[in-house]
Amino acid sequence: MSGWGDTPPDLDRPGFGTPPASADAPRTTTRISVRVNGTQRHAEVEPRTLLSDFLRHDLGLTGTKVGCETGSCGACTVQLDGEPARACLTFAIQVHEADITTIEGLPHGPLHAAFHEHHALQCGFCTAGMLMTLDAFLKTNPEPTEDEVKHALSGNLCRCTGYAPIVKAVLER
């Protein structure tokens, strides 16, 4: 249960475009323990639960956005053991005993301020993924060139800004 209501019901039913799961399909849950933003969390998950859904529905951390769920848009990017990763392409069961940082756990810093200053967001849907990607990138490349910034952000789509203010925010943070 989270601020957005209960976990969505299973879509495996007639009318939702996919054949129903076979009755004997395995439906076991497994207990996982994962450190999220510095706090150890425990939960029961189905193997098929995506990390993005786990964060949003089970932990209520709705700062991580879900866009395409095919790895194209980058909105769900979180940091998994310090590396940027697509939460929609990772199963929650895989992050047992791992360390996750989401946008809620990213301390406010010069990058946030530069995003504000340069109007590097409009609707804000891509911003969490942008910041998580950039935070990991800037740790290893603190003084990037414009080309390097564009390359680092190539996996994060933004449909509002046209990217120019985002790149500028990174370069002038």
Add this chain to the structure above:
Amino acid sequence: MKPAPFEYVVAGSWDEAVAALDGDSRVLAGGQSLVPLMNQRLVRPRRLVDISGIPGLIERRRGALRIGATVRQAALERSTLIAGGWPLLRQAVRHVGHPATRARGTIGGSVVHADPRAELICALIALDARFTLSSGRAVHGPLQLGPGELLTAIEVPRLQPFAKSAFVAYARTSGSFADAAVAVVLEPDRAADAVLGAGRAGEAEAAVRAGASATDAAALAADLVDGDHHRALVAELTRRALVEAGHA
């Protein structure tokens, strides 16, 4: 959107992984190709065998490079051993997906998923890589896995001193699958030219060894593909790759 239910099995070794596989199971390595297919329910395995915990190393063995199948693409990109001895792999892996997918995706997964537009396969073909399988078999050339066989490691022979290489790709947007790409390795007595999705361009390689110009050799490489646009792309990319690798 979420995948159909499945059973999740963690394999701690290649033997465990092979034992856990049956007709209706899939291997999960980095998941960057498989999970999108599962999310869209284009693939609905009954069991997922997670091999990502099986250790994979990047190491030098008797001069050759050996990469464990579970090595992440990001590790390939950062390895000083690869940057020093086999820079073509580093050049190619930068075209694979995005930083966040390279942090999860594995080299073995990329090879076995065998998308015809996979940049790493193109580079490995130019480098004459050998694939080591769980059955003990080693494959040189196109990889075909038998039932219950898994790719465990990739071996790349040592390059000769003064070898030069180049990987040139054309994609509409950075990180997308390339429309065309070419990998070139030039050594004092060997020339390799691999075209994305089409394999080695033997005639172009022979022409380079015989001293033909980059433009003439590139025209021969373009014969591997169909369509005016694709041919023009392959010809120009081959020419650029040859020039970048030091062939006039």
